[in-house]
Amino acid sequence: MKKFYSFLFAAVALVGFAACNSDSTEEPTPANKEVGKVEFTANIDDSRTELGADFSVTWSDYNETIAIVSNGKAYKFTVKEGSLSNNNKSATFVYEGDDFVASENMTAVYPYNAEGEVTIKTEQNGTFGDAMVMSGVAKDGVVTFNTHNTVILTFTVPAACKEVKINNTVVKADFAPETTYYASVEDGTNNLEVRIDGYLSKKAATKAALEKGNVYKLGVLPAPVESDWGIKGAFTDGNNWNTHVKMYKETESLFVVKNVQGKDKEFKITDGNTWLGGDFALLNKWCNTFDGPNLKLPAEKCDIYFDINEKIFCIVEAGAKVPEIPYLYLNVKFDDWFNDNARFAVCFMNDDKSKQHWYSFNGLTKENRIGSVPCFGGYKYVVFCRMNGSNSTNNWDNRWNQTQDEEIPANGNNMATITDWGSCSWSKK
Numbered sequence: 001m002k003k004f005y006s007f008l009f010a011a012v013a014l015v016g017f018a019a020c021n022s023d024s025t026e027e028p029t030p031a032n033k034e035v036g037k038v039e040f041t042a043n044i045d046d047s048r049t050e051l052g053a054d055f056s057v058t059w060s061d062y063n064e065t066i067a068i069v070s071n072g073k074a075y076k077f078t079v080k081e082g083s084l085s086n087n088n089k090s091a092t093f094v095y096e097g098d099d100f101v102a103s104e105n106m107t108a109v110y111p112y113n114a115e116g117e118v119t120i121k122t123e124q125n126g127t128f129g130d131a132m133v134m135s136g137v138a139k140d141g142v143v144t145f146n147t148h149n150t151v152i153l154t155f156t157v158p159a160a161c162k163e164v165k166i167n168n169t170v171v172k173a174d175f176a177p178e179t180t181y182y183a184s185v186e187d188g189t190n191n192l193e194v195r196i197d198g199y200l201s202k203k204a205a206t207k208a209a210l211e212k213g214n215v216y217k218l219g220v221l222p223a224p225v226e227s228d229w230g231i232k233g234a235f236t237d238g239n240n241w242n243t244h245v246k247m248y249k250e251t252e253s254l255f256v257v258k259n260v261q262g263k264d265k266e267f268k269i270t271d272g273n274t275w276l277g278g279d280f281a282l283l284n285k286w287c288n289t290f291d292g293p294n295l296k297l298p299a300e301k302c303d304i305y306f307d308i309n310e311k312i313f314c315i316v317e318a319g320a321k322v323p324e325i326p327y328l329y330l331n332v333k334f335d336d337w338f339n340d341n342a343r344f345a346v347c348f349m350n351d352d353k354s355k356q357h358w359y360s361f362n363g364l365t366k367e368n369r370i371g372s373v374p375c376f377g378g379y380k381y382v383v384f385c386r387m388n389g390s391n392s393t394n395n396w397d398n399r400w401n402q403t404q405d406e407e408i409p410a411n412g413n414n415m416a417t418i419t420d421w422g423s424c425s426w427s428k429k
Helices: 335-341
Strands: 007-009 037-045 065-070 073-079 090-096 106-110 120-122 134-139 142-146 151-156 161-166 169-175 181-185 191-196 215-220 226-233 245-249 254-261 266-270 286-288 301-307 312-317 327-332 343-349 356-360 370-374 381-387 399-402 415-418 425-427
Touching: 037 065, 037 073, 037 106, 065 090, 065 134, 106 142, 161 181, 226 254, 226 301, 327 343, 356 370, 381 415
Parallel strands: 007 181, 037 142, 151 215, 327 415
Antiparallel strands: 007 120, 037 090, 065 073, 065 106, 073 090, 106 134, 134 142, 151 181, 161 169, 161 191, 226 245, 226 266, 245 254, 254 301, 286 312, 301 312, 327 370, 343 356, 343 381, 381 399, 415 425
């Protein structure tokens, strides 16, 4: 028998199909016919799929296994030698054991895995589904598998990894470099992405018009993307880092350095030329980078996230999820604030107002009255300012008008509205 793949995975959910044995020339064997031996007849229904000769869907008489999921437990059924019929589209599968208990709503998965989920196909002999993952309904001793929409993508990964995502569904396995993998996907546009050592690669997208029965070769998926931004400081990952450590792509604008070790160790963030720093780093809070002393790690093992668009960072304990970036909004309803090509900025201040940071609002124009800035951790007050539009520097000298010192609300209100030269009211956007 030919071997067409090493591994196979598919981002499909368990779906049910009406059980029947119209493709079988044999009578089905009822479940639980014998104590200690349970048999199911498994049929392949590919009537809605046209397959090429190299991807014919048939059972093999050797080493095929399926999972029958009953009461939340996956039972391993093995093909019964000599049971193939109907041009190898029907076969009998046997479970040797006395603990199988049939339930009303049973599902079946090919190939077998202990979780009973359609996730990954390990290397097997035979021609069944040479690039197939399938599911179906198990009832009255019969399983009918449907071959779904059969489009095959092939790819390799640039380095060993444990996670590949297809169409936002994560499939985990031990993927080895220089090895071809097959992904069974649906028609239409498909996106694959790879995480190597936890870092995200570029997405590899297929064309929108994929024809069933065809194989599309993506080649080697891209390696993780580095940013020019990075960190430097007295950390260790088992070795002393005395040089610039790269950040790797997490989303379009978010980059991360994982598992930085050493509580209270100092570090700085750099764009490759300019080093940025500060004197605080709050756990699970977004903070601004600004000139000053080095930052300090707030936990023993940390992941440092950096948004290259907003120039802000967030530290979480290693392995934890980074929180969403909180935004502060300014709604300017007072037309006179737009006179003389004014622009708008905000000054963040800490408790004693000794530390200040300015930030210009994005997207605030007379046509679009609401602008936004990231709302940083470690600050208590803000002052909203109407600025000199001919000077891009944010400071008090370039400020034309301002609100009073506004305490950042703790009740979730995140939008300040200007209705007069100095008035300000808060609400939730």
